[in-house]
Amino acid sequence: MFAYIEKIKEISNRLLKESTVDLIIGFRKGTVPMMNEPCFAKTPEAVDGLVWDSNCGINLANYLANRKEKIGIVSKGCDSRNIVTHIIENKIKRDQVVIIGVPCKGMIDRHKIEAMFDTEIEAVTEADGRLNIKGDGVDTAIDKKDVLQQNCTICTHRNPVIYDELAADLVEEQTDVDKYEDIRRIEDMTPEEKWEYFEDLLSTCIRCYACRNACPLCYCPTCFVDESQPQWVGKSQNPTDIRTFHFLRAYHCAGRCTDCGACERACPMGIKVRILTKKLEKDCLELFDWESGLTLEKRPPLDTYRPDDPDDFIK
Amino acid sequence: MGIEPGRLHFSWISSAESVKFVDVVKETVEAVKALGPNNNFIKTTAKVA
Ligand code: SF4
Ligand code: SF4
Ligand code: SF4
Numbered sequence: 001m002f003a004y005i006e007k008i009k010e011i012s013n014r015l016l017k018e019s020t021v022d023l024i025i026g027f028r029k030g031t032v033p034m035m036n037e038p039c040f041a042k043t044p045e046a047v048d049g050l051v052w053d054s055n056c057g058i059n060l061a062n063y064l065a066n067r068k069e070k071i072g073i074v075s076k077g078c079d080s081r082n083i084v085t086h087i088i089e090n091k092i093k094r095d096q097v098v099i100i101g102v103p104c105k106g107m108i109d110r111h112k113i114e115a116m117f118d119t120e121i122e123a124v125t126e127a128d129g130r131l132n133i134k135g136d137g138v139d140t141a142i143d144k145k146d147v148l149q150q151n152c153t154i155c156t157h158r159n160p161v162i163y164d165e166l167a168a169d170l171v172e173e174q175t176d177v178d179k180y181e182d183i184r185r186i187e188d189m190t191p192e193e194k195w196e197y198f199e200d201l202l203s204t205c206i207r208c209y210a211c212r213n214a215c216p217l218c219y220c221p222t223c224f225v226d227e228s229q230p231q232w233v234g235k236s237q238n239p240t241d242i243r244t245f246h247f248l249r250a251y252h253c254a255g256r257c258t259d260c261g262a263c264e265r266a267c268p269m270g271i272k273v274r275i276l277t278k279k280l281e282k283d284c285l286e287l288f289d290w291e292s293g294l295t296l297e298k299r300p301p302l303d304t305y306r307p308d309d310p311d312d313f314i315k
Numbered sequence: 316m317g318i319e320p321g322r323l324h325f326s327w328i329s330s331a332e333s334v335k336f337v338d339v340v341k342e343t344v345e346a347v348k349a350l351g352p353n354n355n356f357i358k359t360t361a362k363v364a
Binding site: 191192193234239240241243244247313315 | 317327339357
């Protein structure tokens with residue numbers, strides 16, 4: 001981790017000094033543990049504040065859309081896939097970004113750690129795959145691999161898919177993972193069971209829209225949930241409105257979602273919102289052989305037509 | 316999400332295929348009637364004035 005950040009700083013300083021970029025987007029330490037913040041560094045002094053550890057789960061591609069400057073961006077595997085998606089969707093130009101690739105070893109899930117202890121966690125430090133957790137009356141070490149974000153445990157693209165600089169050697173990709181075990185379980189349910197399942201899943205949603213705001217795909221100037229003329233969806237806490245918001249947002253991410261987990265990470269209520277986007281991700285893989293954000297060469301399934309597109313559902 | 320198969324139908328019908336249109340509508344209406352009223356996606360809480 002230490003070597004990573006030294007290299008990130010070195011690259012960032014060089015890019016700024018040579019005026020290759022106007023700013024660097026990276027991470028700095030957050031004001032609460034396990035929550036690093038995005039950092040926009042325009043000077044070498046600001047670069048000093050950059051950090052890299054297992055709390056960098058925010059997707060930095062979220063800060064790229066429609067920017068005009070030249071930008072150096074720190075990028076994990078998933079961030080790089082969302083950068084590709086941004087380029088495909090004309091939200092940023094390829095020659096505007098210098099991608100500082102960071103081969104990723106997974107980010108930790110603060111919800112999991114918080115649930116393990118009764119008290120507030122004051123500090124989390126890490127070394128050699130172990131996390132040291134400190135809080136009132138708590139001083140204990142746990143294995144990082146036990147508290148990874150769920151999407152990180154099944155991630156098969158930890159290395160950035162495009163990059164101009166690399167902060168470390170590429171890591172070995174996970175191959176032997178069952179990505180869709182949870183989705184298959186839901187697919188096997190009866191309609192009534194499904195209804196119950198989602199009722200329960202979304203029951204605590206407070207409609208703060210943190211999930212949407214954290215998502216790089218959600219760059220619409222006016223989101224459908226904010227629109228009032230016409231009003232596409234009710235704005236209340238009513239379960240029907242909540243459900244409508246969630247499944248419509250998921251559909252807007254179809255064929256685009258990289259399963260980066262930023263939405264789930266942002267949710268203050270710990271709702272597993274990825275369940276919705278993951279089903280669509282699975283469908284895209286199975287029906288269109290498509291994984292989003294892997295290449296600049298191909299158009300995504302939802303903006304192309306192929307005569308052999310599956311259409312069994314149309315009678 | 317818990318919407319019964321049979322409540323939602325998709326069809327390609329050209330504007331020239333009037334007979335197909337009638338058939339599909341009939342089938343759809345029958346299938347949906349067989350399922351009974353849709354109790355999901357109904358707002359139950361009181362409307363704010
Ligand atoms: S949910 Fe849909 S409308 Fe809202 S920001 Fe995301 S993509 Fe845009
Ligand atoms: S929907 Fe969630 S997992 Fe998918 S790209 Fe957006 S933030 Fe990432
Ligand atoms: S972040 Fe969580 S609580 Fe907020 S709108 Fe999204 S799912 Fe609901």
